[in-house]
Amino acid sequence: MLEMGHWxxxxxxxxxxxxxxxxxxxxxxxxxxxxxxLQHIGRLRGEVLTGEAVRKILEKRGYKVKQxxxxxxxxxxxxxxxxxxxxxxxEGRKYIGYPLIKVPDPKGCHANWVEHYWEDxxxxxxxxxxxxxxxxxxxxxxxxxxxxxxxxxxxxRELTRSxxxxxxxxxxxxxxxxxxxxxxQNCGRIxxxxxxxxxxxLVEYICKHCGYHGKTKxxxxxxxxxxxxxxxxxxxxxxxxxxxKDHATPGGSRDSCVELATTVLKIQPxxxxxxxxxxxxxxxxEMDMGSSDFIGITPKEWxxxxxxxxxxxxxxxxxxxxRIVIDLTEIPQYYEQLYxxxxxxxMRKEGKSLSExxxxxxxxxxxxxLTDPPERLPFxxxxxxxxxxxxxxxxxxxxxxxxKRLRASKIIAGELSEFEKERxxxxxxxxxxxxxxxxxxQVKYAVRAELPxxxxxxxRFKDSLIELGNKLISLENWNxxxxxxxxxxxxxxxxxxxxxxxxxxxxxxxxxxxxxxRAAPLLAALGKDVVKEKLIESLESK
RNA sequence: GGGCCCGUGGCUCAGCCAGGUAGAGCAGCGGGCUUUUAACCCGUUGGUCCCGGGUUCAAAUCCCGGCGGGCCCGCCA
Numbered sequence: 027m028l029e030m031g032h033w034x035x036x037x038x039x040x041x042x043x044x045x046x047x048x049x050x051x052x053x054x055x056x057x058x059x060x061x062x063x064l065q066h067i068g069r070l071r072g073e074v075l076t077g078e079a080v081r082k083i084l085e086k087r088g089y090k091v092k093q094x095x096x097x098x099x100x101x102x103x104x105x106x107x108x109x110x111x112x113x114x115x116x117e118g119r120k121y122i123g124y125p126l127i128k129v130p131d132p133k134g135c136h137a138n139w140v141e142h143y144w145e146d147x148x149x150x151x152x153x154x155x156x157x158x159x160x161x162x163x164x165x166x167x168x169x170x171x172x173x174x175x176x177x178x179x180x181x182x183r184e185l186t187r188s189x190x191x192x193x194x195x196x197x198x199x200x201x202x203x204x205x206x207x208x209x210x211q212n213c214g215r216i217x218x219x220x221x222x223x224x225x226x227x228l229v230e231y232i233c234k235h236c237g238y239h240g241k242t243k244x245x246x247x248x249x250x251x252x253x254x255x256x257x258x259x260x261x262x263x264x265x266x267x268x269x270x271k272d273h274a275t276p277g278g279s280r281d282s283c284v285e286l287a288t289t290v291l292k293i294q295p296x297x298x299x300x301x302x303x304x305x306x307x308x309x310x311x312e313m314d315m316g317s318s319d320f321i322g323i324t325p326k327e328w329x330x331x332x333x334x335x336x337x338x339x340x341x342x343x344x345x346x347x348x349r350i351v352i353d354l355t356e357i358p359q360y361y362e363q364l365y366x367x368x369x370x371x372x373m374r375k376e377g378k379s380l381s382e383x384x385x386x387x388x389x390x391x392x393x394x395x396l397t398d399p400p401e402r403l404p405f406x407x408x409x410x411x412x413x414x415x416x417x418x419x420x421x422x423x424x425x426x427x428x429x430k431r432l433r434a435s436k437i438i439a440g441e442l443s444e445f446e447k448e449r450x451x452x453x454x455x456x457x458x459x460x461x462x463x464x465x466x467x468q469v470k471y472a473v474r475a476e477l478p479x480x481x482x483x484x485x486r487f488k489d490s491l492i493e494l495g496n497k498l499i500s501l502e503n504w505n506x507x508x509x510x511x512x513x514x515x516x517x518x519x520x521x522x523x524x525x526x527x528x529x530x531x532x533x534x535x536x537x538x539x540x541x542x543x544r545a546a547p548l549l550a551a552l553g554k555d556v557v558k559e560k561l562i563e564s565l566e567s568k
Numbered sequence: 569g570g571g572c573c574c575g576u577g578g579c580u581c582a583g584c585c586a587g588g589u590a591g592a593g594c595a596g597c598g599g600g601c602u603u604u605u606a607a608c609c610c611g612u613u614g615g616u617c618c619c620g621g622g623u624u625c626a627a628a629u630c631c632c633g634g635c636g637g638g639c640c641c642g643c644c645a
Contacts, residue, residue, distance in 0.1 A: 031585070031586080033585095036585090060645065062645085098645075101644095101645060102644085102645080104644080104645090190643090191643095193642095193643055194643045195642085195643065196642090196643065197643055198643090217644090250645095251644075251645045252643095252645095254645090255645095270640090271571095271572065271573090271639075271640055271641090272640060272641070272645090273640095273641090273645095274571080274572070274640075274641085275570070275571055275572080275640060275641040275642085276570065276571055276572095276641090277570070277571085277641080277642085278570090278571085278640090278641050278642085279641085279645085282643095300572080302572085302573070302639085302640095303639090303640095314639085347572070347573065348573070348574085349573065349574085349638080349639080358606090382583095383582075383583090383592095410606080466606080469606075510602085510603095513603085514602085514603075517603075525603065526603090529603075529604090529605090533605090544604075544605065544607070545603085545604090545605085
């Protein structure tokens with residue numbers, strides 16, 4: 027089998043094996059996110075896309091698979107520095123200890139904190155996946171699926187306590203402990219009400235923050251997080267769930283939850299998978315993306331500059347425990363990696379023999395694409411070329427004008443399929459956003475609005491530049507080769523020193539910097555009109 | 569205290585799971601092409617695979633013990 031050895035297929039095998047042993051008809055994959063702030067692209071790695079890839083593999087094998095993401099909306103809002111800063115002034119302080127779902131939207135545009143920060147992640151999930159992912163919130167689960175298991179923990183509180191206390195050496199729960207943490211009806215906090223009595227579906231509690239003594243429904247609270255996680259496994263019948271490295275420590279949360287699952291809830295814990303976090307590099311600095319610290323970019327922001335397949339390819343081709351560092355200035359290289367996988371995929375399809383590395387690249391490509399693969403290897407527009415091109419094109423008409431130039435310069439020949447057209451269109455738009463937001467300086471150039479008069483006066487080769495302009499606009503074929511030829515011819519009589527100055531002035535006139543992208547491709551991209559305007563009209567005037 | 573990841577030519581890294589002649593890209597050097605502008609093409613230099621032990625006919629790869637760098641957990645989630 028080609029896929030042997032690929033980590034995603036190994037997980038799929040393990041999950042399949044588990045399902046077989048347990049005789050399950052439907053396999054359930056889970057992921058969990060607490061919406062404590064910025065929902066960055068790192069969170070797609072383990073909790074969403076790993077599951078999606080495993081689901082894809084298992085579905086291909088004929089299994090019915092459900093994929094869920096649980097949002098931990100009942101967790102307490104901690105009021106970390108960056109979280110507080112989302113609010114005006116000191117307003118945020120009021121909400122410390124509130125369940126996330128009860129914290130208002132600091133920007134005022136959504137129903138609450140969770141909905142606001144979930145939007146740029148959840149709202150584009152269907153673009154990063156096939157969309158067949160069910161999103162649930164713990165707030166709702168407590169009213170339904172988690173009800174039974176909550177009661178089970180309360181009934182088995184002694185056993186539960188003996189297990190949990192193994193992991194709470196210095197701060198064990200006391201003998202009268204009741205495993206439910208209610209929301210205080212007086213001060214709104216979920217992080218301090220102590221349950222003292224259970225009466226059917228009601229819990230009586232005393233709040234340590236405000237001293238309030240009251241009763242509320244069980245569902246208006248939450249389980250201690252270890253119980254909660256294990257409880258979700260049981261309530262939703264989970265077969266597989268990845269978890270971040272913070273949960274992976276031996277004797278840590280995953281281990282303690284496994285023990286609760288087997289000894290208290292009497293279930294087989296799901297297959298787990300520890301994964302590393304994703305970092306972002308900005309200049310020389312490199313930081314793990316973080317939700318409550320608001321570090322990173324959201325999936326929505328990623329879509330502005332790159333296709334989702336590109337990120338999927340990075341994630342699928344990297345073993346889960348390896349750290350990934352995303353550098354947004356390297357988007358062109360990330361595209362090349364996806365293209366590499368694409369070429370490998372089509373080589374395999376054509377029956378060519380592949381190296382092991384290419385085999386793997388082909389598999390990663392297959393996992394990364396979101397639509398059926400095209401018939402044959404599609405045209406691969408270099409992202410870098412696109413970035414150069416778009417800087418000289420009218421934004422409104424970017425696709426048609428780009429296509430014209432790409433054909434004129436013979437980068438594209440022949441008819442394009444729908445797939446190719448769509449992809450080119452997408453890359454052009456994304457590359458143009460990338461130039462604005464993240465591209466390194468050397469990639470950028472601008473067609474300057476107007477040449478300052480004092481500069482114009484000091485140009486040594488002003489007449490020669492005008493002459494070149496005239497030669498260029500009379501060219502029959504506007505393509506790189508012709509332009510290059512004309513330029514070589516024009517500068518052939520100059521010596522090295524003169525030529526150097528000539529080119530410097532050329533760039534200053536064209537783009538306002540004394541150097542820039544290669545002259546011929548640049549001019550090909552800019553078009554005749556711009557040449558006429560810059561080299562002739564602006565120099566002749568006055 | 570416990571655990572994870574990484575350590576391979578100047579740089580970035582692949583190879584390690586399934587042991588079998590040390591690889592790629594960039595940089596360097598030589599040449600070609602071209603007036604270059606994050607170029608391209610051909611050729612080429614360069615490596616005690618962090619160190620020490622073990623297993624083996626054979627170790628970058630497996631096992632044990634160190635060292636250096638990054639990170640996680642220690643009762644919040």
